[in-house]
Amino acid sequence: MLERLFQLKAHNTNVRTEILAGVTTFLAMAYILFVNPSILGETGMDKGAVFVATCLAAAIGSTIMGLIANYPIALAPGMGLNAFFTYTVVLHMGHTWQVALGAVFISAVCFFLLSIFRIREWIVNSIPLPLRSAIAAGIGLFLALIALQGAGIVVGNPATVVGMGDLTKPGAVLAILGFFLIVALEARKVRGAVLIGILVVTTASILLGFSPFNGLVSMPPSLAPTFMQLDIAGALDIGLLSVIFAFLFVDLFDNSGTLIGVAKRAGLMGKDGHMPKMGRALIADSTAAMAGSLLGTSTTTSYIESAAGVSAGGRTGLTAIVVAVLFLLALFFAPLAGSVPAYATAPALFFVAVLMASGLAEIDWDDITEAAPVVVTALAMPLTYSIANGIAFGFIAWTLIKLLAGRTRDLNSALVILSILFVVKLGWYP
Numbered sequence: 247m248l249e250r251l252f253q254l255k256a257h258n259t260n261v262r263t264e265i266l267a268g269v270t271t272f273l274a275m276a277y278i279l280f281v282n283p284s285i286l287g288e289t290g291m292d293k294g295a296v297f298v299a300t301c302l303a304a305a306i307g308s309t310i311m312g313l314i315a316n317y318p319i320a321l322a323p324g325m326g327l328n329a330f331f332t333y334t335v336v337l338h339m340g341h342t343w344q345v346a347l348g349a350v351f352i353s354a355v356c357f358f359l360l361s362i363f364r365i366r367e368w369i370v371n372s373i374p375l376p377l378r379s380a381i382a383a384g385i386g387l388f389l390a391l392i393a394l395q396g397a398g399i400v401v402g403n404p405a406t407v408v409g410m411g412d413l414t415k416p417g418a419v420l421a422i423l424g425f426f427l428i429v430a431l432e433a434r435k436v437r438g439a440v441l442i443g444i445l446v447v448t449t450a451s452i453l454l455g456f457s458p459f460n461g462l463v464s465m466p467p468s469l470a471p472t473f474m475q476l477d478i479a480g481a482l483d484i485g486l487l488s489v490i491f492a493f494l495f496v497d498l499f500d501n502s503g504t505l506i507g508v509a510k511r512a513g514l515m516g517k518d519g520h521m522p523k524m525g526r527a528l529i530a531d532s533t534a535a536m537a538g539s540l541l542g543t544s545t546t547t548s549y550i551e552s553a554a555g556v557s558a559g560g561r562t563g564l565t566a567i568v569v570a571v572l573f574l575l576a577l578f579f580a581p582l583a584g585s586v587p588a589y590a591t592a593p594a595l596f597f598v599a600v601l602m603a604s605g606l607a608e609i610d611w612d613d614i615t616e617a618a619p620v621v622v623t624a625l626a627m628p629l630t631y632s633i634a635n636g637i638a639f640g641f642i643a644w645t646l647i648k649l650l651a652g653r654t655r656d657l658n659s660a661l662v663i664l665s666i667l668f669v670v671k672l673g674w675y676p
Contacts, residue, residue, distance in 0.1 A: 263559040272569045279297060295472040302541050304569070308567070314530050315563065357535060376610070387624055396591065476539055505548055557597070557601055615648055646665070
């Protein structure tokens with residue numbers, strides 16, 4: 247049955263490898279189970295209900311992705327989008343969280359329609375191959391920054407923006423050793439090197455008393471406080487159009503960038519550089535976003551941490567199904583899932599960053615009209631802390647540089663239209 251559903255042999259994988267990859271991806275993204283309720287809870291939402299909504303949204307989204315698109319890509323409420331939901335829409339603009347959920351739902355419906363009519367697929371397929379490599383590498387650098395932050399190796403500094411943290415702290419030391427362990431295991435061709443690294447660091451942290459072992463089982467909280475509490479009518483207010491557009495815009499390009507980056511790493515790109523079944527993948531994530539808003543969480547999106555599972559050998563939708571099952575189990579094992587500290591997943595993310603940055607080797611560095619937009623794209627993602635911003639800068643740079651250099655043959659209508667929209671977005675709706 248699994249062979250028929252997921253075509254394991256055709257993808258040169260097996261059930262054991264897919265399960266291992268699913269577990270690896272889950273451990274790399276399990277932090278969302280605790281970060282999301284913490285962020286959304288500041289709006290007045292019930293944290294217990296948000297925890298359950300997060301688990302269910304991730305399970306539903308990952309299942310749809312696995313069954314419809316057969317991709318090893320997991321979904322969950324997106325980081326960045328939850329911060330926009332809380333700190334901009336609710337706390338800064340003064341809207342209720344119910345109205346904000348309504349805006350998420352409307353943006354997801356628009357997202358779904360764009361997917362059905364294959365407009366999103368047209369947009370993604372219009373991205374030149376060098377820019378796709380740049381997007382993958384930029385996401386890698388973005389992951390590296392997240393990993394270094396999570397380990398406490400890179401910290402904020404008011405004078406220099408960022409600075410080095412205290413490397414004598416247990417978290418930083420364990421994260422560094424975990425990264426070296428993962429690289430060494432990978433060099434020795436040990437299967438599941440990433441998962442082993444996460445588990446070794448977690449175990450060492452607990453045994454040395456640096457992080458708590460929170461127990462095993464607890465009953466899930468009630469979903470009632472957030473289930474179907476969205477205010478769609480309130481979200482249709484003219485003043486919220488820019489908010490709906492922002493949710494739609496950020497999710498569109500964060501999602502597309504993630505899909506391209508993970509698919510490229512997994513070898514799922516076709517010979518023409520396009521993703522087979524891209525339309526199905528886009529329908530899967532937009533459906534998940536609608537479901538998440540009904541359950542009571544911010545926009546559900548594809549997770550770049552899926553690249554951790556890909557590096558562990560995941561190649562089919564079975565990996566995503568395993569992630570979905572683990573998110574359902576997390577409803578009852580929340581204390582256990584919470585025992586994995588951020589600095590245990592940090593070395594895994596940094597290792598994935600190394601792999602994804604290798605895409606820069608495919609760039610023709612002798613062609614300055616390609617090299618410049620690639621560097622702009624790759625650096626803008628970590629430095630603006632946004633995949634979407636990196637893609638925006640990359641599109642604008644590619645279009646203007648090619649145009650000014652007289653290389654109009656390297657442009658297409660989608661690139662030009664999107665570049666204009668990016669300029670409008672960054673200039674008037676930042």
